[in-house]
Each structure stands twice: as structure tokens, then as C-alpha cells.
Amino acid sequence: MRKFLIRVATLAAAATALAPVAPTTAAAAQHLAFRPLSYNINGYNWGGYAATGSGFTSVSATWTEVRATCNSTNDLYAPWVGIDGYGSSSVEQTGVATDCSSGSPVDQAWYEMYPANPVYLSTSSYPVSAGDVINASVTYVGSNKYNLKLTDSSRGWTYSTSKTLSAQRASAEVIIESPTGAYPNFGTLKFSSATVNGKSLGSSNPVAMDPSNGSYEARTSALGSSGTSFSETYLQE
Incomplete structure (x- = not known):
């Protein structure tokens, strides 16, 4: 069985506030966590880039919902x-899920x-749809405290929260993930x-990942020349 490919990223040009409410999607109801990197005999559930080492204090990225x-x-x-x-065994993270249940x-x-289980935000107070420009960030502010911030600039809302967790801060990621492997x-x-x-993400010499579930599900591009951009292209379920 072909193993999932992990490759080292380079800076080469790309070759290719309202509170959250109870979960309202099936994914949330089933507590499907977006969890630490995991794999089985077929491959990995992550795509994207991870910087590794120690002492990470912040990560941020922008994308347009497809x-x-x-x-x-x-x-x-x-x-x-x-x-x-x-x-590691923890993740402090924020993003936008697309659920087909x-x-x-x-x-x-x-x-x-x-x-802890994921917390899904109210779709009426914090709506997201295709075409929206999203910025996400996680920042360590000391004393085991993290600020998590998500902004939908297309709709004009920002959600931020501060949470406490004792964690290693041994990596920082910009990722796509499927908890169901699909x-x-x-x-x-x-x-x-x-x-x-x-x-720039590229300055940390991050590891690049392509998600695989027996065969590759998506492809991660090389980083752009600035080291701050890359793309994920769907291949198959």
C-alpha cells in the first residue's frame, strides 16, 4: 500500500461579541474533533504545512471559502x-468546517x-458561505493562555476568545483536514x-503534507516565492 508522502517545503516558487451556541451540524453533534495529526496504514488525514520545533507563539493565514x-x-x-x-497530543485551532451530513x-x-470537543459558532450570528474571505489566527499570550480569532471580512464579523491549556507549542500549522477521512x-x-x-510560513522550513486515504485525496502545492501562500487541490474523496 502506498504510504502518505511527507516532504520538506522550500521557498521555491509554486510549481503547480456573541457567544457560540450548541452544535447545529451533524459533525458537531457527533463531536468529530479536528485532532492532532493521525494516520493509519493508508495514510494521513492532514494536508498543508506544519512548522516544527519549539516555542511557537503565533500562526495566521487567510483564505477564500470555496x-x-x-x-x-x-x-x-x-x-x-x-x-x-x-x-503532540493537543491542538489549539480555529477555522471553518464544511459538513455534508x-x-x-x-x-x-x-x-x-x-x-476538548470543538465549539461551533452560531450560523445566524457568524454566517459563512462560499466566496467569503476568512482570516484565522492563534496566538500564545503567556501563562498557558491562547487567543483564537476568526474574521469573515466579507460579512464584517470577527469572533475571538481566550482559552487556557497546558501545551507544548512544538508546531504551528496551516492545514486542511477531514476527520472522517472523506x-x-x-x-x-x-x-x-x-x-x-x-x-513567513516558509521561513520556518515547514513540513508539507498531502492527505491520503489509500490514495491521495488532495495535493499541496509548493510555497510561493514569498513563503506565505500555497494551494490545496482536490483529487478524490
């Missing part, structure tokens, strides 16, 4: 940014301090303005 097409009701994925998760794609903002067809999603510790 219009996904559901292949099945099992499809679920999210772009997100976070600290930890690559080689209803038969149609539903976009919903969320954050998570894994191993991606909807999201076409191509482009991350931009990706930074780690206030510098």
Missing part, C-alpha cells in the same frame, strides 16, 4: 490554523482546544498571508 460539492454524507473537511498537533455542504465557523470536492483552495511567529 464552493464544495458533496460526494457523500460522510464528507467533512476544514481549513484551519493552529499551534501543536504535529507530534445533510446531503448538502454547510459551512460553519469553529474553534477547538483539543482534547473530502468533498472543494476544487482548489488557496491560503495566503500565512505567517508563523510573525514571519
Whole structure:
């Protein structure tokens, strides 16, 4: 069985406030966590880039929500940014999930301090849909406290929260993930303005990942010349 590919990223040009409410999607109701990097004999559930080492204090990125097409009701994925998760047992993260459990794609903002369950934001107070420009950031502010911030500049809302967790801060990520191992067809999603510790993502010499579930589900491009942008292209469920 072909193993999932992990490759080292370079700076080469791309070759290719209202409180959250109880979960309203099936994904949230089932507590499907966007969890630390995991794998089985077929491959990994993450795509994107992870900087590794120690002392990570911030990560941020911007993307435009794409219009996904559901292949099945099992499809679920999210772009997100976070600290930890690559080689550790916690993740401090925020992003937007696309859930196909209803038969149609539903976009919903969320954050998570894994191993706690994800918290999904109210779709009426914090709506997200295809075409919206999203910026996400996670910042460590000391004393085991993290600020998580999500902004939908297309709709003019920002959600931020501060949470406490004792974690290693041994990695920082800009990622797409499918907890179910099944991606909807999201076409191509482009991350931009990706930074780690206030510098370009590429300056941290991050590890690149392509999600695989027996065969590759998406492809991660090389980083752009600035080291702050890359794309994820859907291949198959």
C-alpha cells in the first residue's frame, strides 16, 4: 500500500461579541474533533504545512471559502490554523468546517482546544458561505493562555476568545483536514498571508503534507516565492 508522502517545503516558487451556541451540524453533534495529526496504514488525514520545533507563539493565514460539492454524507473537511498537533497530543485551532451530513455542504465557523470537543459558532450570528474571505489566527499570550480569532471580512464579523491549556507549542500549522477521512470536492483552495511567529510560513522550513486515504485525496502545492501562500487541490474523496 502506498504510504502518505511527507516532504520538506522550500521557498521555491509554486510549481503547480456573541457567544457560540450548541452544535447545529451533524459533525458537531457527533463531536468529530479536528485532532492532532493521525494516520493509519493508508495514510494521513492532514494536508498543508506544519512548522516544527519549539516555542511557537503565533500562526495566521487567510483564505477564500470555496464552493464544495458533496460526494457523500460522510464528507467533512476544514481549513484551519493552529499551534501543536504535529507530534503532540493537543491542538489549539480555529477555522471553518464544511459538513455534508445533510446531503448538502454547510459551512460553519469553529474553534477547538483539543482534547476538548470543538465549539461551533452560531450560523445566524457568524454566517459563512462560499466566496467569503476568512482570516484565522492563534496566538500564545503567556501563562498557558491562547487567543483564537476568526474574521469573515466579507460579512464584517470577527469572533475571538481566550482559552487556557497546558501545551507544548512544538508546531504551528496551516492545514486542511477531514476527520472522517472523506473530502468533498472543494476544487482548489488557496491560503495566503500565512505567517508563523510573525514571519513567513516558509521561513520556518515547514513540513508539507498531502492527505491520503489509500490514495491521495488532495495535493499541496509548493510555497510561493514569498513563503506565505500555497494551494490545496482536490483529487478524490
